[in-house]
Amino acid sequence: MFRYINISLLALLFFMTNAIANPEDQIAEEVAIQESPVAFYDRMIHSISFPIAFENHEQFNTIANELSYAPDVLQHKLFVLARLSMNHLVRRKYKTANTKDLIQQLNIIANNTYDLATVAMLNGRYVGKIENNYEKAISHYNQALGQIQAEHELKALILKHTIHRHLGMLYMLTRQRAPALKHFTTYRDYAYQLRDNYLITAAEAELGKYYNKTGQLALALQHFSEAFRLASLTQYPKQKAHLQLRLAQVYRDLAQWPEAMEYGQMAADSFRTLESETYVSKSMTVLAMVHAEQGLWRQAIDYYLNAQQIDAKLGNVIAQGLNFHNLGESHSKIGDIPTALQYLLKANKIFKERNVKHYLVSNELLIAEVAKLEQNWDLVKQHAQLALDIALEKSLAEEQVQALQFKADAYTALQEHQNAIEPLTQIVTILSQQGKQPQAPSNYSPSILAEQKLKLDLNVMKGKLNKAKEQQDLKSAAVAILLIIGIILAMVTFQLYQRAREASQNLDKSKATQQLEPGTGHPGxxxxxxxxxxxxxxxxxxxxxxxxxxxxxxxxxxxxxxxxxxxxxxxxxxxxxxxxxxxxxxxxxxxxxxxxxxxxxxxxxxxxxxxxxxxxxxxxxxxxxxxxxxxxxxxxxxxxxxxxxxxxxxxxxxxxxxxxxxxxxxxxxxxxxxxxxxxxxxxxxxxxxxxxxxxxxxxxxxxxxxxxxxxxxxxxxxxxxxxx
Incomplete structure (x- = not known):
């Protein structure tokens, strides 16, 4: 089934690489960007003989004429190509340098608000994806949103839909949950306006991920359940594989280990079938975490190492840093402190080089915790202070409390009681400020969680039922075809039998006639x-x-x-x-x-x-x-x-x-x-x-x-x- 879907999708991509067609094709193009970025990227590169270079509108128009494209069509192709080149699944030589040059060239020919908004969005994507400067990326995206906000054409709706999705992700990376939720909700609203099941499923899944990361598991199950219901109406294997991975994460967070293992293994198998090794690694990481949550640290280490091997082969540097962080934690739990510190320092180096401070602060805290187990108090103070600096910069209250607590413990252990008073006083101040803030209502109701799980299971069963019905319909059609073929063969066989019988009778008559004396007709x-x-x-x-x-x-x-x-x-x-x-x-x-x-x-x-x-x-x-x-x-x-x-x-x-x-x-x-x-x-x-x-x-x-x-x-x- 997947093979037929991919053939149909490639046929659609071939059509879209030759023209900007009707609204349905514009939406299908957005689906293709998310579902099959590698195939789409290769098709685009082939269709425009990339790379191309120009310095002004006149040169660009000349190139478009040589390639037999209208200038606006070629410009749109370059916009799409720039987006695809920054997809983490697209791994092509020199694509990063080409992407930066391409965005600069697109800025030269941008002559309306839509073009300017698209270039701003591409700049935001480049700064966030390649340079890991999330604050600057958010600024570019907000600039793009402001430029396109008043436009209501279909291509503008699709662009705003994409911008809100990326902004939601960026705000989640920088732990700004309120704006992240706002953008994810708006992203879903635009998906419903576009009226495409694939895009709606993706939007529901993003909200599910948001609520899962913020600990609102009932709402996470609600949105994943809706996403799974919609996914059963489409035939996109990649999207279904991602939902399996998300379900594994939700079940892990709900401490329902058998279900988490089942969906995690299903996701890993699906991604292997799709040859998407990046997400095979992520599935391995989820399975490792399921074992870690149960205290099965050695099994967790095996899964983390599998993920590490895949990420090293693919060159996913940040993913390797996360694996080092997780391996450090796991080795510390089994008492192998030197190996744990070795992995954590490797992770620290990667996070510093990539300037990913939201990961770096957690890693610094974990180094301080592991050093505390070894009673290396100087190392505890050093990394607790580094974690505190980042937490203050990012206004991360929980991380500030943890870092101050490690400092206080270190000073206490070193009998420096006067120095321990200051971090403890700061902890009291932070906690008192948190006590004055209104607490968000909790949605941890066992009945709600059970209800959402039942809904999810029901939708899974509906999906299986629909699949079984499709298979039954195919079987019925096959039986009908075989029956028709059988009837035809029976008719042909009967005709052949009749002819053979007639031929046999004629042969017998011929033999009998041959034995007669020709003149008398009597046996001779x-x-x-x-x-x-x-x-x-x-x-x-x-x-x-x-x-x-x-x-x-x-x-x-x-x-x-x-x-x-x-x-x-x-x-x-x-x-x-x-x-x-x-x-x-x-x-x-x-x-x-x-x-x-x-x-x-x-x-x-x-x-x-x-x-x-x-x-x-x-x-x-x-x-x-x-x-x-x-x-x-x-x-x-x-x-x-x-x-x-x-x-x-x-x-x-x-x-x-x-x-x-x-x-x-x-x-x-x-x-x-x-x-x-x-x-x-x-x-x-x-x-x-x-x-x-x-x-x-x-x-x-x-x-x-x-x-x-x-x-x-x-x-x-x-x-x-x-x-x-």
Whole structure:
């Protein structure tokens, strides 16, 4: 799902890099700046061939013309590029130097209040982000807000929306909570005016972070709950990952450790998927704090070290300082004071170099606390005084009290009681002043916290339900598509089956037709060979010819010959209960079933012919089955037929050599038990004649055996006939 979202977002970015489009696209551009700054930055750099340089309006217009952009479009692109280059996720070589030059060049071509306000906002962002001068940054932002305040165009609303967000963050960094809340509230109001769920979700989340940092956990849960409800209506994985991280922080502050661990781990996994290692580090830090709050300091150290490795690789210097601070605290809790001081001094160096005094004051106080554990009172006094100086500069009452207390403890331990009186007196003065100030009403009501947690859980469940519903809809659609495809495949399969069945039937018909004698349409030569291939149930096979029918097709015509031959074959099958095959006109083959003595077979054939008014002698060749007593010996159908042809040739020779030409004759073969299978091998006529001479095959006939002439060599075979 994330992949499709990113593809759609990149398509939108490509469109926006070519023109400033309608209001929806302007809002989508703001969403893209927050959701996918790295991809947007690379697209912008590519679209304008950055860096570019100009010193006046004329040069800028010339560059815009060369790049085929209108000047206002190119100017807007440069505004966006400057914002993106200061995003902490965008890490590109030389971007800081290029950003400073770019802001200066944009100041040259700024010619209306919107342009001037944008440049002031960029200057504020640069001073705050790069130089860490938050007071100066706030001044630039307020200047930008004053310049744009009276304008109400959409681009002005978006700019004011951004300025209020950044001002809220800056005031939170400088611990000015009242103005921070004011700007965050206004930021949310502008988000609702822009009517975009992503921007509204971001604004609700910022208010949630504010109330979380100020200890108003019920209100924090309320805004995070609303943010989570809105996030369930969008498909932005980065925003959801950030909300998981914020929920982990809220649960941590509520001391609900299982929920804090669950959401912290979910956030870490989500950021790994998004390849956002900066926030993987922050998730590790939250998980470390959850362990630290439970007193599990060694486990906390492991998470802090993981975060430190990531931040060192990314070059996040301030984040490394915070990790050093946390590692120093953790090592002090397990009694490893030297290592704790080593980490805290590293953090001190970073905070001083970066001029982040709101972190430095906490670190100085922690150094004083750890030094107190080691009873290094000089070190306690030194860092307590440094913390006190910063606290006085920033008007931080709580930090002033802590620093003064450390000084008093150090003087007391050193027996310098007179010096200890002054810090204690200052503590009393600060506390008395705090007592006169009205206290903000507390919202720590167990029932309210429970209610907000239930709302949050309900929205989480709604989100899961919506996701499950989407998945179910996708599954239903997939099932419907698969069902349609299945129906189509079934129809195609049925059609293919029908065609295959028709083809099979046609093939069977073709095979059956192929086995018919072409003239008569009666089973013929191929059908007879097929039957011989599986001779089970056949007691004898015969081949006979009717001399008067051999030339009937010439004498009476093809149709008369076909009809006569077919009629005779049908009559023979009916009378003899045999299967008759028409080999060619006048030549027939028979498969006999049951006992059929040769003499009676010849008589029956003659009776059928007389009934059909066919006056012709019959010449018959016959083989009784099985040919060999050894049933394992198989005779090929073609050789079987050729043996019948030889027997028919012998019977025909008896008829031709007699004065009475009307006499019918038969000749049959029967192999003796000791006859080898080789007698039925090619060339068959020669092998059979030799087998007859050698007495391996017995010849039976109703004529004179000595008068038989075998057609192969037209010689009479007289050997052994007398003894048979």
């Amino acid at each position: 030569y191929l059908a007879f060979l097929t039957a011989l291939d599986n001779p089970q149930g056949i007691s004898a096979t015969a081949l006979f010819q009717l001399e008067s029918l051999l030339d009937l097709d010439i004498c009476e015509g093809q149709s008369a010959s076909n009809e006569k031959n077919s009629h005779i074959a049908q009559s023979i099958e009916s009378e003899l209960s045999a299967k008759c095959f028409v080999i060619r006109p006048g030549l027939f083959a028979l498969n006999l079933y049951g006992e059929s003595p040769t003499e009676k077979l010849l008589e029956k054939l003659q009776a059928v012919l007389i009934a059909q008014q066919v006056q012709t002698p019959v010449a018959l060749g016959l083989l009784k089955l099985p040919i060999f007593t050894n049933l394992d010996i198989k005779v090929e159908p073609e050789l079987h037929l050729e043996a019948l042809q030889l027997a028919l040739a012998g019977a025909s020779s008896l008829h031709q050599n007699k004065a009475d030409k009307t006499q019918s004759y038969y000749v049959s073969f029967r192999t003796l038990d000791f006859a080898p299978s080789a007698v039925f091998s090619r060339p068959l006529y020669i092998h059979l004649e030799q087998a007859i001479i050698r007495g391996l095959i017995r010849v039976d006939t109703n004529g004179n055996k000595t008068s038989i002439v075998w057609q192969k060599n037209h010689k009479k075979i007289k050997h052994n006939f007398e003894i048979n």
